[in-house]
Amino acid sequence: MSKPRLIGFKTCPFAQRSALLLHEKGIDFDQEYVNPEEPPLWFVEISPSGKVPVLDIDGTAIFESAVISEYINEVNPPSIHPEDALTRATNRVWVEYTSPIYMNIFKWIMADNKKDSTSAKESLEDKLEGLEDALKNTPYFNGNDFSMVDIAAAPIAVRLAIIKELSGVDILENLPKLQAWFATILEREAVTASYPAELKDILAMRMRGNQSYLLES
Ligand SMILES: N[C@@H](CCC(=O)N[C@@H](CS)C(=O)NCC(=O)O)C(=O)O
Numbered sequence: 001m002s003k004p005r006l007i008g009f010k011t012c013p014f015a016q017r018s019a020l021l022l023h024e025k026g027i028d029f030d031q032e033y034v035n036p037e038e039p040p041l042w043f044v045e046i047s048p049s050g051k052v053p054v055l056d057i058d059g060t061a062i063f064e065s066a067v068i069s070e071y072i073n074e075v076n077p078p079s080i081h082p083e084d085a086l087t088r089a090t091n092r093v094w095v096e097y098t099s100p101i102y103m104n105i106f107k108w109i110m111a112d113n114k115k116d117s118t119s120a121k122e123s124l125e126d127k128l129e130g131l132e133d134a135l136k137n138t139p140y141f142n143g144n145d146f147s148m149v150d151i152a153a154a155p156i157a158v159r160l161a162i163i164k165e166l167s168g169v170d171i172l173e174n175l176p177k178l179q180a181w182f183a184t185i186l187e188r189e190a191v192t193a194s195y196p197a198e199l200k201d202i203l204a205m206r207m208r209g210n211q212s213y214l215l216e217s
Contacts, residue, residue: 013155020194157182
């Protein structure tokens with residue numbers, strides 16, 4: 001059996017989730033990034049939706065980050081899911097909850113005028129407040145154990161920290177539980193390993209290219 005191959009875009013938070021779980025489980029894998037503007041033919045052939053992440057296991061392509069996570073977790077015990085079925089279901093609910101937040105972040109940082117930027121920021125704040133209310137002042141979402149919810153949210157933590165560095169705006173200012181949770185997540189080695197070192201520069205370049213109101217204001 002050859003090494004798993006994970007295909008992503010450098011900026012994709014969903015692909016980052018897959019990389020994070022692979023690192024967390026200590027799995028030796030090949031990370032491959034494709035250019036979203038000019039995806040190679042081999043990628044188009046293995047990704048029916050044209051989306052990343054794709055996990056290639058010996059020629060079988062698995063896609064959708066939640067499915068990839070379940071597969072990686074299943075074939076690499078011990079499971080990082082909680083034992084209790086209801087807690088597991090609740091975790092899956094919060095994994096789902098975090099997914100649209102990436103689009104909110106994207107709209108906020110790419111808006112090129114005050115009106116769009118403010119409305120995107122408000123939508124993002126609403127979602128972050130929902131997450132804040134679900135937290136219990138524990139290191140990780142479930143307590144002391146790192147879980148799928150922590151993995152699902154880690155790319156949010158990474159992006160909001162980058163945005164704060166680039167723009168000086170801290171959207172977590174009034175969300176103390178989220179601040180603490182994200183700080184703990186960002187300290188984890190597997191989180192640092194899960195995204196390319198140049199992510200900040202790529203995001204800054206895209207924001208500047210879009211005349212991001214967040215950078216200009
Ligand atoms: N539900 C998918 C979302 C993946 C997704 O939206 N990926 C984006 C990049 S972050 C993508 O590949 N977009 C290209 C496209 O839609 O053609 C998952 O969780 O894997």
